[in-house]
Amino acid sequence: MKRLFHTLLRVGRSDDERVSLLGDLEEERRTRLARGSSRLAVFAWSTAEILGALAWGLRDALLRPSGYARLRQGFGGADIKLSLRLLIRNPGLTVVSTVGIAVGIAIASAMFGYIHSNFDPALPLDEGDRIVALENWDVEGNNENRHSLHDFVTWRDQMTSVVEISAFREASATMRAGDFVPETVRIAAMSAGGFRVARVPALLGRYLTPDDAREAAPPVVVIGYTVWQTRFEQSRSVLGQQIRFGSTPFTIVGVMPDGFAFPVNHQYWIPLRANPSAIARGAGPELFVFGRLAPGATMASAQVELSVIGQRAAAAFPQTNATLKPQVLSYTKPINDIQDATLGAVLMGQLMMTLVLIVIALNVAILLYARTATRRGEIAVRTALGASRGRIVSQLFIEALVLSLVPALLGLALGQYAVEIGNRITALDLDVMGGAAPFWLEHGIQPSTMLYVLGLVAVTAAIAGILPALHATRRRGGADLRQLGGSTGMRLGWMWSALIIAQVAFAVAVLPAAIKLGINEIRTYLTQPNYPIEELVGAAVATENTSSPFGNRLLELRRRLQAEPDVTGVTFTGSLPQRNITGRIEVEGIAEEGAAATNGMRGVTTFGIDSDYLDVYGLRVIAGRPLNALDASAGDGGVIVDRSFAQRFLNGTSAVGRRMRYAATPNRPPSPWYEIVGVAENLRRNPIDPDVVGPTIFYAVSPEQLTGVSLTVRLRGSAASRMNEGFARKAHNILAAVDPALRMNEVRASFQAESEDALAVRLVALALSCILVTVLLFSAAGVYALMSFTVSQRRREIGIRTALGASSINVLRSVFSRVAVQVGMGVALGALGAMAIAPLSDDVVLAGRLAIVTPAIALTMVLVGVVAAYGPARRSLRIQPTEAVRGE
Amino acid sequence: MADYLGEFEQLVLLALARLGDGAYGVTIRTTLIERTNRRPSFGAIYSTLRRLEGKGLVRSFAGEPEAVRGGRAKKHVVLTPRGRVALRAAHAAVVRMAEGVSLK
Numbered sequence: 001m002k003r004l005f006h007t008l009l010r011v012g013r014s015d016d017e018r019v020s021l022l023g024d025l026e027e028e029r030r031t032r033l034a035r036g037s038s039r040l041a042v043f044a045w046s047t048a049e050i051l052g053a054l055a056w057g058l059r060d061a062l063l064r065p066s067g068y069a070r071l072r073q074g075f076g077g078a079d080i081k082l083s084l085r086l087l088i089r090n091p092g093l094t095v096v097s098t099v100g101i102a103v104g105i106a107i108a109s110a111m112f113g114y115i116h117s118n119f120d121p122a123l124p125l126d127e128g129d130r131i132v133a134l135e136n137w138d139v140e141g142n143n144e145n146r147h148s149l150h151d152f153v154t155w156r157d158q159m160t161s162v163v164e165i166s167a168f169r170e171a172s173a174t175m176r177a178g179d180f181v182p183e184t185v186r187i188a189a190m191s192a193g194g195f196r197v198a199r200v201p202a203l204l205g206r207y208l209t210p211d212d213a214r215e216a217a218p219p220v221v222v223i224g225y226t227v228w229q230t231r232f233e234q235s236r237s238v239l240g241q242q243i244r245f246g247s248t249p250f251t252i253v254g255v256m257p258d259g260f261a262f263p264v265n266h267q268y269w270i271p272l273r274a275n276p277s278a279i280a281r282g283a284g285p286e287l288f289v290f291g292r293l294a295p296g297a298t299m300a301s302a303q304v305e306l307s308v309i310g311q312r313a314a315a316a317f318p319q320t321n322a323t324l325k326p327q328v329l330s331y332t333k334p335i336n337d338i339q340d341a342t343l344g345a346v347l348m349g350q351l352m353m354t355l356v357l358i359v360i361a362l363n364v365a366i367l368l369y370a371r372t373a374t375r376r377g378e379i380a381v382r383t384a385l386g387a388s389r390g391r392i393v394s395q396l397f398i399e400a401l402v403l404s405l406v407p408a409l410l411g412l413a414l415g416q417y418a419v420e421i422g423n424r425i426t427a428l429d430l431d432v433m434g435g436a437a438p439f440w441l442e443h444g445i446q447p448s449t450m451l452y453v454l455g456l457v458a459v460t461a462a463i464a465g466i467l468p469a470l471h472a473t474r475r476r477g478g479a480d481l482r483q484l485g486g487s488t489g490m491r492l493g494w495m496w497s498a499l500i501i502a503q504v505a506f507a508v509a510v511l512p513a514a515i516k517l518g519i520n521e522i523r524t525y526l527t528q529p530n531y532p533i534e535e536l537v538g539a540a541v542a543t544e545n546t547s548s549p550f551g552n553r554l555l556e557l558r559r560r561l562q563a564e565p566d567v568t569g570v571t572f573t574g575s576l577p578q579r580n581i582t583g584r585i586e587v588e589g590i591a592e593e594g595a596a597a598t599n600g601m602r603g604v605t606t607f608g609i610d611s612d613y614l615d616v617y618g619l620r621v622i623a624g625r626p627l628n629a630l631d632a633s634a635g636d637g638g639v640i641v642d643r644s645f646a647q648r649f650l651n652g653t654s655a656v657g658r659r660m661r662y663a664a665t666p667n668r669p670p671s672p673w674y675e676i677v678g679v680a681e682n683l684r685r686n687p688i689d690p691d692v693v694g695p696t697i698f699y700a701v702s703p704e705q706l707t708g709v710s711l712t713v714r715l716r717g718s719a720a721s722r723m724n725e726g727f728a729r730k731a732h733n734i735l736a737a738v739d740p741a742l743r744m745n746e747v748r749a750s751f752q753a754e755s756e757d758a759l760a761v762r763l764v765a766l767a768l769s770c771i772l773v774t775v776l777l778f779s780a781a782g783v784y785a786l787m788s789f790t791v792s793q794r795r796r797e798i799g800i801r802t803a804l805g806a807s808s809i810n811v812l813r814s815v816f817s818r819v820a821v822q823v824g825m826g827v828a829l830g831a832l833g834a835m836a837i838a839p840l841s842d843d844v845v846l847a848g849r850l851a852i853v854t855p856a857i858a859l860t861m862v863l864v865g866v867v868a869a870y871g872p873a874r875r876s877l878r879i880q881p882t883e884a885v886r887g888e
Numbered sequence: 889m890a891d892y893l894g895e896f897e898q899l900v901l902l903a904l905a906r907l908g909d910g911a912y913g914v915t916i917r918t919t920l921i922e923r924t925n926r927r928p929s930f931g932a933i934y935s936t937l938r939r940l941e942g943k944g945l946v947r948s949f950a951g952e953p954e955a956v957r958g959g960r961a962k963k964h965v966v967l968t969p970r971g972r973v974a975l976r977a978a979h980a981a982v983v984r985m986a987e988g989v990s991l992k
Binding site: 013016020023024028030053 | 912913914917929930931932934935938939950954956957958960961962963
């Protein structure tokens with residue numbers, strides 16, 4: 001690695017300058033280490049410096065008129081110049097390789113960047129790598145158990161290898177302060193020690209103390225810099241002011257400095273009040289527990305101590321702790337919700353993506369090989385003039401390096417974009433992040449990712465440059481000088497034939513599954529709502545006060561919203577635990593075979609609606625009747641199904657009056673029977689393939705059964721423009737007037753929520769299409785290059801045959817039989833592979849409408865082989881026998 | 889007419905003027921960090937120095953190898969008289985431009 005860096009620094013620099021620069025870097029490195037920076041930080045710094053210096057060197061070399069002369073001092077300017085010329089002279093090769101390598105590197109670097117930023121990121125806090133999380137793992141349920149208030153207290157009191165053990169609980173509430181628009185905010189209810197763990201002092205006032213957590217203490221809050229800046233105009237008199245969370249007033253006692261968002265991405269901190277004597281063991285809030293490794297302790301020694309404490313707890317409280325194994329984890333692991341198995345899967349994915357790049361590199365190698373073959377004469381002359389094999393191999397390596405560098409930059413940029421989107425999706429997925437990035441997430445391309453990409457470029461260049469070069473320079477001596485005449489004498493070994501076969505087999509085996517995935521994604525993307533989505537605004541409404549009935553307040557909220565002139569309808573959906581079942585669906589009176597056919601049917605959605613739902617959404621009841629209040633009050637009341645359900649489960653026969661239930665599973669008995677009282681229009685429609693729309697079952701809910709709902713308000717005209725006119729604020733005010741303890745989240749125009757979901761789908765579809773196109777392009781290009789090269793090899797042989805009287809048919813037959821054998825073997829192997837992987841994916845690839853894909857790809861490969869062989873074969877037939885023999 | 893200088897070139901030349909005989913990569917960078925609050929990379933500094941040397945505004949010479957630098961020699965850099973003239977001219981231009989302009 002060191003040598004690689006030193007070599008890189010030669011680019012565009014004289015030797016004394018390079019030596020001095022390395023000396024400066026060494027001096028600075030030692031100074032940093034002496035100042036106490038960690039080795040990792042110093043390594044990251046020096047890597048970034050070297051990459052920066054390389055970029056400057058390249059820039060200078062290219063900008064200066066004497067650039068090439070300087071470059072020659074480094075890599076050998078002539079090599080780079082020659083490589084650039086060859087790139088321009090072979091635009092086809094350049095474009096194909098650029099696209100392929102760029103896509104390969106984009107995918108691999110995106111994966112790497114995402115893993116790096118999410119799976120074990122460095123915390124930007126003082127000795128951040130010594131902050132750890134403690135968590136109970138339930139070995140029976142195979143999941144984490146965060147109801148660990150009692151264990152938290154035990155760990156805090158007994159552990160010596162982890163100190164300052166603290167905990168936080170995620171909460172959210174509607175925040176009101178002065179004249180501001182009420183806003184739903186996320187709050188960290190954190191034990192006082194949490195601030196000490198972070199080692200960041202308050203900017204103003206103080207942070208929380210253990211006294212604040214006493215039951216009788218007045219409620220206090222510490223706010224973040226952003227809140228202080230945006231809500232309080234950085235006023236120093238903010239201390240002592242009050243803000244309300246729900247209906248409770250909290251006094252501001254401190255402001256944290258800019259950038260502080262510990263424990264995740266929080267801007268409000270209140271004391272964690274949880275009294276273990278009032279809460280049963282194994283119950284209470286979900287806590288994230290963390291602390292700092294004591295000086296001298298390691299994760300391993302802490303784990304040993306924690307395991308002993310865990311065993312004692314299991315013996316003392318077998319009912320709650322017998323299956324719990326406490327673990328010491330890196331701080332971000334529980335927050336990112338990453339289990340070891342997932343990490344393994346992701347690392348496996350990383351390996352697969354790197355393999356995709358290697359497949360691409362191999363293909364570039366084939367293309368370069370074919371080109372190298374035409375330059376045998378040139379190589380021979382250089383050898384005759386005294387160039388060593390190493391010199392020539394290094395020249396070809398540099399050619400491949402130059403070919404890979406530009407696509408690597410493109411790929412890095414693309415990959416970075418994908419990482420940013422991936423991080424956004426992660427933040428949206430995890431409740432504890434509340435849709436925003438955590439404080440440890442660094443933006444921009446990380447030095448480690450750049451280093452990884454540099455490694456990939458080196459590997460790609462080694463495969464694409466050195467492999468063909470070694471092969472081309474294997475036979476040495478004057479015999480190759482004959483190639484100057486224009487013909488080539490390189491023979492393709494078994495390795496290259498095997499490559500053609502592998503290439504075709506890979507395409508036939510894997511591409512149909514990828515195409516199927518891509519088509520499914522695109523089909524899903526085309527699914528459109530069957531209701532006027534542009535008029536709808538959605539919000540989540542819940543209560544913080546469970547003592548007074550939610551139902552009445554919800555009805556009052558609906559009444560007041562409906563009274564607004566802009567509003568044309570208000571409805572809500574919610575779910576009852578006892579009705580929220582998934583599983584195989586059985587319909588009474590439908591033959592067992594029919595029911596069995598639904599086995600494994602995914603995507604059946606079930607949810608509770610109020611009686612106005614279908615009206616507000618503008619969905620017609622096409623048979624039977626709508627749901628009413630009686631359906632809601634009866635425990636096993638009727639359901640409405642949609643058209644898609646009726647078509648899929650009842651084969652179009654009348655659904656009304658039949659009964660359906662969720663079949664028994666090994667863990668639970670069957671659900672009660674529910675009568676189908678009506679059939680409604682589908683919620684969504686798909687113009688291309690109606691089958692994509694999943695069936696839906698609606699049951700009736702009434703407000704008094706719920707503690708939280710998804711509210712939908714239909715507005716007159718465009719929801720977007722009403723939102724711009726301040727509808728969200730109006731809704732919050734109405735909510736506050738009904739009851740300050742009600743909480744409203746995510747007030748958004750429905751189509752906005754929809755487009756955020758669509759973004760993820762689009763991204764997956766885009767990535768898949770990129771991989772697909774690249775692999776197909778490369779397989780075809782690789783097969784074409786090898787085939788046409790093989791046939792070119794035989795030009796003389798064909799010429800002689802023709803001279804000796806062979807007919808054109810005979811000659812063509814001999815050419816194509818070889819093509820047929822290689823492509824045929826590839827197709828056969830690929831078909832076997834496709835059959836082997838078919839059971840691994842739940843979707844059918846080799847049957848149904850997409851059964852055509854596998855033969856189509858096989859046929860494409862055969863066609864590519866034939867076209868590749870045809871051109872050179874036809875040219876060979878036109879060779880004059882004298883011309884052919886002259887070469888010998 | 890004196891040579892045209894970019895902003896970073898001016899800063900580097902000023903660092904050289906300030907450091908006198910003690911100017912080399914590390915000290916130039918430290919001076920820039922302390923006085924401008926920027927964190928230029930060594931690559932940027934070396935690239936600028938080479939450009940300035942090409943214009944004849946600075947001159948460089950190799951020092952003795954040192955253990956603290958892994959046995960590598962320093963490349964000392966000093967201002968040439970022409971560099972001093974260019975720096976003076978650039979500074980005067982800034983002062984003239986700023987005359988009578990309120991930046992408050």
